[in-house]
Amino acid sequence: MSELETTTIHKSACRMCHGGCGVLVHMTDGRIKKIVGDPDSPLNRGKICIKAPASIELVNHPDRLKFPMKRAGARGSGEWDRISWDEAYDILAERLGAIIEENGAQSIAIGTGTGRHHCEFVPRFANALGTPNWCEPGHAQCFFPRVNVSKMTFGDLPICDYYGDTDPDCVLVWGHNPAVSGPDGELLFHSRALTKKNTKFIVVDPRRTLLAEEAEIWLQVRPGTDDAVALAMLNEIIGAELHDADFVENWTFGFDQLKAHVQPFTPEWAESISWVPAEKIRAAARLFAASKPSVVEWGCAIEHSPNSIQTARAIACLPALTGTIDIPGGWVFGSHILGEFPFLHDRLEEDVKAMRLGSDEFRLLGRTNVIPSAHIPAVFEAMRTGEPYPIKAFLIFGNNPLATYANSALVRDSLANVEFLSIMDLFMTPSAELADLVLPAASWLELDALTAFPFFAETTALAQQKLVQVGECKQDEVVFAELAQRMNLGFGEEDIESIFDARLEAVGKSFQELTRDGFAHKPITYRKHETDNAGFNTESGKIELYSLALEKLGYDPLPTYREPPESPLSKPDVARDYPLVLTSGARILNFFTSEHRQLTRLRRSHAEPLVELHPETAIKFAIRDGDWVWIETRRGKIRQKAKLTDGIDRRVVHVEFGWWFPERDGPEKGIWQSNANLLTDQGPPYDPAMGTYQLRALLCRISKAPAPL
Ligand SMILES: Nc1nc2c(c(=O)[nH]1)N[C@H]1C(S)=C(S)[C@@H](COP(=O)(O)OP(=O)(O)OC[C@H]3O[C@@H](n4cnc5c(=O)[nH]c(N)nc54)[C@H](O)[C@@H]3O)O[C@H]1N2
Ligand SMILES: Nc1nc2c(c(=O)[nH]1)N[C@H]1C(S)=C(S)[C@@H](COP(=O)(O)OP(=O)(O)OC[C@H]3O[C@@H](n4cnc5c(=O)[nH]c(N)nc54)[C@H](O)[C@@H]3O)O[C@H]1N2
Ligand code: SF4
Ligand SMILES: [Mo]
Numbered sequence: 001m002s003e004l005e006t007t008t009i010h011k012s013a014c015r016m017c018h019g020g021c022g023v024l025v026h027m028t029d030g031r032i033k034k035i036v037g038d039p040d041s042p043l044n045r046g047k048i049c050i051k052a053p054a055s056i057e058l059v060n061h062p063d064r065l066k067f068p069m070k071r072a073g074a075r076g077s078g079e080w081d082r083i084s085w086d087e088a089y090d091i092l093a094e095r096l097g098a099i100i101e102e103n104g105a106q107s108i109a110i111g112t113g114t115g116r117h118h119c120e121f122v123p124r125f126a127n128a129l130g131t132p133n134w135c136e137p138g139h140a141q142c143f144f145p146r147v148n149v150s151k152m153t154f155g156d157l158p159i160c161d162y163y164g165d166t167d168p169d170c171v172l173v174w175g176h177n178p179a180v181s182g183p184d185g186e187l188l189f190h191s192r193a194l195t196k197k198n199t200k201f202i203v204v205d206p207r208r209t210l211l212a213e214e215a216e217i218w219l220q221v222r223p224g225t226d227d228a229v230a231l232a233m234l235n236e237i238i239g240a241e242l243h244d245a246d247f248v249e250n251w252t253f254g255f256d257q258l259k260a261h262v263q264p265f266t267p268e269w270a271e272s273i274s275w276v277p278a279e280k281i282r283a284a285a286r287l288f289a290a291s292k293p294s295v296v297e298w299g300c301a302i303e304h305s306p307n308s309i310q311t312a313r314a315i316a317c318l319p320a321l322t323g324t325i326d327i328p329g330g331w332v333f334g335s336h337i338l339g340e341f342p343f344l345h346d347r348l349e350e351d352v353k354a355m356r357l358g359s360d361e362f363r364l365l366g367r368t369n370v371i372p373s374a375h376i377p378a379v380f381e382a383m384r385t386g387e388p389y390p391i392k393a394f395l396i397f398g399n400n401p402l403a404t405y406a407n408s409a410l411v412r413d414s415l416a417n418v419e420f421l422s423i424m425d426l427f428m429t430p431s432a433e434l435a436d437l438v439l440p441a442a443s444w445l446e447l448d449a450l451t452a453f454p455f456f457a458e459t460t461a462l463a464q465q466k467l468v469q470v471g472e473c474k475q476d477e478v479v480f481a482e483l484a485q486r487m488n489l490g491f492g493e494e495d496i497e498s499i500f501d502a503r504l505e506a507v508g509k510s511f512q513e514l515t516r517d518g519f520a521h522k523p524i525t526y527r528k529h530e531t532d533n534a535g536f537n538t539e540s541g542k543i544e545l546y547s548l549a550l551e552k553l554g555y556d557p558l559p560t561y562r563e564p565p566e567s568p569l570s571k572p573d574v575a576r577d578y579p580l581v582l583t584s585g586a587r588i589l590n591f592f593t594s595e596h597r598q599l600t601r602l603r604r605s606h607a608e609p610l611v612e613l614h615p616e617t618a619i620k621f622a623i624r625d626g627d628w629v630w631i632e633t634r635r636g637k638i639r640q641k642a643k644l645t646d647g648i649d650r651r652v653v654h655v656e657f658g659w660w661f662p663e664r665d666g667p668e669k670g671i672w673q674s675n676a677n678l679l680t681d682q683g684p685p686y687d688p689a690m691g692t693y694q695l696r697a698l699l700c701r702i703s704k705a706p707a708p709l
Contacts, residue, residue: 005029011038011518013451013462015444016051016058017592018115019185020453020462022518023052025445027467032056032445042163042521043453043460044186049589054601058443059468063427063598063662065440066471075416076434078667085472089486091437092395095420096129097487099392105130106355107392109379109418113399113593114138117449117464118476120341121496122397123371125480127344128492132356133374133391137404138300140365140376140692145303147370147456148690149312152549153320155537157456158331160295162190163524166329170291172284173203174315175226176299179210181587183299184454191297200291202284204229205301206583207612207654208647217284220649223583224305224564224697225274230314231561232270232278233285235262237321242289247323251529251536254546254557258317261558273561273569275649289322293330304585304695307562308687309364313547314559320543326527334457335522338450339503343371347491355389357382362691363553370456375691376405377682380414393420397476398441400429402671403594403658406680406693407635424476427598430660433667440473442466447475450500450511460521461507463514555689564697565685566634568651571699578633578699580617581649584676585657585695594658609674611640612654613702618644621702628705631655633698636678639705653700655679673708 007028013020014035022041026034035053039046058064068088073079083091099107108131112122115138126134150157160168171194178191191211195201201215204226212218221229237243238259248255267278267285288294296319302311324330353359358375359366366372382391394415405411415421415434423432424439432438448466452458466475474482477496484492500511507520514520528534535541539548551557568575590602597603611629623629625644630637631653640655648654657677661670672678680695 007033010465010467012445012464012467013519014048014052014055014185015117015464016055016596017182017185019182020451021048021052021185022462023048025467030468032059032468038518041519044189047186047189049188051590051592051596051602054596054599055443055445057599057601058426058596059445059470061598064470064473065425065428065438066473067440068472069438071436075436076667078433080438085474088437088439089483092422092483093486095393100130103390103392106133106352107390108133109374109391109394110134111394111396111399111401112136113404114142115455116398117444117447117451118397120343121477121480123373124341124343125484125492127347128480128484128489130348130352132348132353132359132372133379135374135376135379136399137376137401139373140687140690141303141308141695142300143303143455144369144371145308145312145687145690145692146298148364149309149316151370152538152547153313153316153544154325154333156333158319158325159334159454159457160297161293161329161332161524162194163459164328166293167194167197167199168293168295168329170200170202170288170294171297172288172294172318173201173205173211173297174299175204175301176297177205177209177211177586178297178299180589181299200287202287206649206652207586208645212647217280217287219276219280219284222273222275222649223581223652224567224694226302227307227311227314227559227561228265228270228273229276229281230311230318231262231265231559232267232281233288234258234314234317234321234559235265236267236282236285237289237318238262240286242286243321244323248321251323251325251542252320253538253540253542253544258545258558265561273563288318292322292324293327294319294322294324295331301696303692305564305697306685306687306692306694307560308692309689310556310560310562317545317559320545325543326529328526332524332526333528334454334459335524336458337461337507337520337522338452338458339506341503342499344491345372358691362686362689364555364689365691368549368553377686377693380411380682383414383417391418393422394418396421396423396431398425400425400431400594400660402431403429403660403675403677405682406677406695407682408671408675408677409636410682424479427662429594430667430669430671439479440471442470442473442475446470446473448496448511448515449475450503450514459524460519461504461514462519463511465515550689553689565694566681566698568699574634574699578701580700580702581652582631582633582655582679582698582700583652583696584655584680586654588656591658594660597660598662609640609656609659610643611656612643612645612648614646614648614650615644617650618642621704623702623704628707630703630705631679631700632702633679633700635681638674638676638678639708640674653702
């Protein structure tokens, strides 16, 4: 280092996944040199994963989109003209203005992806624009089923208390792999650390994960049948009177109804459905009931099936029965450090809200949801058919729709039908190649953001600060405000710092002050329901084993089982041709959704997409470890490389999701080769309340494939 160079250290929060691990960013003469964990962060306490240092490569990557671009040739031809932001805003204002005038704002759909820095600003922008139709591939099938179920059952979202002096005695890990996925970043480190302590693990997963290896009990469930297992655990706990009778009596509502309801759902009944031996289900129920404090780590696998709400409801009833709620080391409610986010929901008139696609049928998704959203299949159908009204424009801010929505071929056909497609992204993805306008997005080191973690519990507020500028990249939030100004929307025009400052009033700091400190923390207090007999924020004031909210919406108030729509039991005729059960998308440490495939540091140790097979299944099809394998469903056919493991059932196949190959020439960049969503289905049936479609329990067949060219 020359004598003139100066190094400064800045606090920020890593956003290479949707977590927010506190980090220290070392800068020398305006360049990022090093990213290390912030030991002061109450969340990750100095730990980071391999993705955080790879951010430096992301910031400087030669393939980054750096300027707005407008399509020059035919759609998907890969021909682009560089334009200025001014011109981009002119195009947007003109095209959107014309659609609003002719068809109404509801004919503009807004898309985004999961939990990134701007995720709350996207529905806010949709509201500002006047459209009820915003969507993201992870909303009905990721986290929001859990959030909504929690609000309806407990009045708030419980999180696992890893933050105080008491460790959980038992962790019930359900359809979740936090030791890899985070997913709020720091959970990765907490879950791994607990395996070294006395905490016992029960893991419900079709694959033997790192935590399953360490577990007291591993329930190797057939994909998509978690509801049956959870109901049987309720049956066992209630039938053997293992529940906390005092807690149930004082703090829950509907125990007698639940008791009568779960009587038929014996562990033997669940065994015949889920392939999990009845004795193991009993043992898991008994261990969970005997442990206090205990927690549930539930993940998105329970939400990748069309019974997402009732599956989450059945699981949520378990800790309610054992009374491990809001106690040290238990399932606790957060401290909600920030003031409310200004979503601008009231900007939409009731008749406009009523036009939200799919909201008549999926009333939890489209109406009472904590952030009401449109039904994805209905949005794509409106693009294709113009029914019930046309979607003329789709504006996407951070989503690669061909990679992450179900049934990529249908998605492609739907996108081809919209008159105007605009995509804002860090890179020219295969989906962005189909757009008319592409906008360059700033990465997490290039923007200011305020986020509170864990999501919806908000014990810790984190500031990200803009440290570098790449090309003409902008952060999405700024684009929303500038576009709102350009279009004279009269809503959503404020600068983002004023929004951050308003949310931080409760903390007593400005955003600038938070930026200096990196974070603000509000510790969790316990047994809040006992304080002044406050109870729970539900209609009955108690934990609702019987959900009055669901009943009011016209859905089952008690948890139910529903066989996956394409399974050996529900479609035996299809199973004759497609005899294996397919699941998809278990998270990979190196990547985030369809991201990071271009970062050499992360790609090096996971170069190709892998399909997991049992060695005996592989022998049947003459497949060896490392061979390319065709995986085929009734929707499509892809190739991934065989990874043989006896940690998966002989009847089950797991494919990775999110795969495309940024290094390939041509605009398609290999999106049609190994992409799991060529196999999945967007069709009905959906979760009756949330509209969830099926990503993880389908029927497939396999065969040996030649290596792709
Ligand atoms: N590194 C990294 N971290 C991530 C992400 C990423 O892409 N990469 N993605 C983020 C996102 S969007 C999310 S939603 C979270 C997801 O993170 P998690 O909620 O942990 O979910 P997954 O890892 O997708 O899957 C968890 C487990 O579900 C199992 N599984 C598959 N089918 C079933 C089933 O039918 N039932 C049960 N019980 N289990 C099943 C898989 O074997 C897997 O081990 O991670 C987030 N964090
Ligand atoms: N088969 C199958 N499909 C799945 C899943 C599965 O397990 N199996 N998981 C589902 C789940 S849980 C989820 S949450 C979704 C995930 O779906 P998404 O979160 O939508 O993920 P991506 O499609 O990878 O889109 C993210 C895009 O945003 C870009 N990006 C990153 N940061 C920014 C930013 O700050 N601004 C902008 N404008 N762009 C940015 C990235 O480069 C990337 O192209 O996928 C779902 N799809
Ligand atoms: S877990 Fe997520 S937030 Fe934490 S360091 Fe890794 S990528 Fe960053
Ligand atoms: Mo997700």
